Amino acid sequence: MTTTLMTKEKMTEAIIARKIEKGLSWETMGADLGMSPVWLTSACLGMNSAPTEKAAAIAEYLGFGAEMTKALEAFPTKVWDQAVPTDPLIYRLYEIVGVYGDTLKEVIQEKFGDGIMSAIDFSMEVDKIEDPKGDRVLLTLNGKFLPYKSW
Known part of the structure; x- marks a missing residue:
């Protein structure tokens, strides 16, 4: 059965x-x-x-x-639409990575060396910061640095 x-x-x-x-x-x-x-x-x-x-x-x-x-x-199959997102909030995050991705890569690798930030050993928080000029979104991405190895 x-x-x-x-x-x-x-x-x-x-x-x-x-x-x-x-x-x-x-x-x-x-x-x-x-x-x-x-x-x-x-x-x-x-x-x-x-x-x-x-x-x-x-x-x-x-x-x-x-x-x-x-x-x-159940273990997920992590698949998402690879097209440019059209939802405004998701698009803005996509835009941030597009505009600042190379900058983040340069700064992270300058501080840590050649490697990546883990999305497995990772945590994320979303906080609201009240501001009289308009509330702010604070995203905290906290991932373990994984250096590339040579052999």
């Missing part, structure tokens, strides 16, 4: 629907579950797998069962 597992796409649809139904925010969910809201969002959107205990906690919190836990635990 074979079992069909819930896809990451169906998982995300169900989670978003339940989040809206319950009037929740990612911040509230993260605080209630003791998880980073950024990581939690990424896992719920299907871009990360959740360890068993976190997957079970998320599923239980939202009122889902074992099928949701298994979907949250």
Whole structure:
């Protein structure tokens, strides 16, 4: 007998629907579950797998069962549309990397040497800084430096 597992796409649809139904925010969910809201969002959107205990906690919190836990635990295939994004917020991040990518590469490699910043050993935070001239978005990307090796 074979079992069909819930896809990451169906998982995300169900989670978003339940989040809206319950009037929740990612911040509230993260605080209630003791998880980073950024990581939690990424896992719920299907871009990360959740360890068993976190997957079970998320599923239980939202009122889902074992099928949701298994979907949250499943390893993702990290594929995204490679076209230039049209959503304004996502486009601006794309633009930042386009404009400042080479600058970041130069500065990082000048400080650390030849290598990359890990997106695996990585954390990210999004904060709001209130400012009378207009609120500010503070993105903190914190990745381990991985030097290239020679052989």
